[in-house]
Amino acid sequence: MTVVLRIGERSITAEEVLPLMAGYQMLPQFTQELLIDQAIESIECTEEEIAAARQQFYSQNQIEDAEHRKAWLAYYGMTEEQLDRLAMRETRIEKFKQAIWGNKLESYFLSRKDKLDKVIYSLIRVSEQDVGIAQELYFRILEGEQSFAELAREYSKGPEAQTDGLIGPVELSVPHPVLAQLLTLSQPGQVSQPTRVGEWIVLVRLEKFIPAQMDEAMRRRLLNECFNTWLKEQIEQVNSPSPSSSTAAPLAS
Known part of the structure; x- marks a missing residue:
């Protein structure tokens, strides 16, 4: 050898x-x-x-x-x-x-x-057992009783609670598909109704839509x-390998 x-x-x-x-x-x-x-x-x-x-x-x-x-x-x-x-x-x-x-x-x-495409959005998430709380928070925001940021700090169960609920900019491939769909269909400033996303009930508000550029x-x-x-x-x-395989x-x- x-x-x-x-x-x-x-x-x-x-x-x-x-x-x-x-x-x-x-x-x-x-x-x-x-x-x-x-x-x-x-x-x-x-x-x-x-x-x-x-x-x-x-x-x-x-x-x-x-x-x-x-x-x-x-x-x-x-x-x-x-x-x-x-x-x-x-x-x-x-x-x-x-x-x-x-x-x-x-x-x-x-x-x-x-x-x-990228988005900046605000998020509040609560556990799926707290759908009633989510509904209450939704109406508080709509009626101007409290700001989205205040409620995110107090109620949101994810890391977004530390940023007043603000997330992004992130590409639309990043959020959960259900959340991405909500954001795609939203207008800036629009707050979604409480929606189940995985194990959470979420409120989401699109802040800014940033279209991708071919730079x-x-x-x-x-x-x-x-x-x-x-x-x-x-x-x-x-x-x-197969008979038709090729690495060309x-x-x-």
């Missing part, structure tokens, strides 16, 4: 590498990185992109000169060529994302928008979502 690695007094053979990686829970990460490398294999970069990526990588890893680079290579057991490929990897991944999903982001954004930060987020979804599917195919990159359209 061929020894491929020596660590201290331990000699590791080629046959032992995979079992050891599995034992240290390293195989999933190893599989993921191999799949990414396979996907970006054909992605090319300009000289300017190469120079910028190399400079950024060296700066992030405090590789200041040839001596530092030599020490870094020795520590990680890498060659100069491997270092160059590593420095370029993030740039190539970003170009891959753009090539595959860049022209699909608008439609993806529209399909996700109802979950990406640069959102584009980056959606690109990463598409990439991570694709990568998860590829890993699942590797773990559950999707075709751009």
Whole structure:
């Protein structure tokens, strides 16, 4: 058996590498990185992109000169060529994302928008046995006897009691689906009637609706979502192979 690695007094053979990686829970990460490398294999970069990526990588890893680079290579057991490929990897991944999903982001954004919109709202929650109390609080608010904030401080059973009932801004995917639906159908300032949400009876008032915008930060987020979804599917195919399985990159359209 061929020894491929020596660590201290331990000699590791080629046959032992995979079992050891599995034992240290390293195989999933190893599989993921191999799949990414396979996907970006054909992605090319300009000289300017190469120079910028190399400079950024060296700066992030405090590789200041040839001596530092030599020490870094020795520590990680890498060659100069491997270092160059590593420095370029993030740039190539970003170009891959753009090539595959860049022209699909608008439609993806529209399909996700109802979950990406944000809301600021006020909440009072009481236990499901206290529906009568919830009804009383609702009428107190409507009649102006006490403010929503006062009643939230006194009666709400969740952490919102510490913030006068105020929550947000949060995306509409965050609250319980029933609560999210209430907020979606509400107008700012409108107080909902007592509604059962899980184990609670809640009163909710929409304070502000903040529509999602397709800005640069959102584009980056959606690109990463598409990439991570694709990568998860590829890993699942590797773990559950079938005759039609393929780990090839999707075709751009």
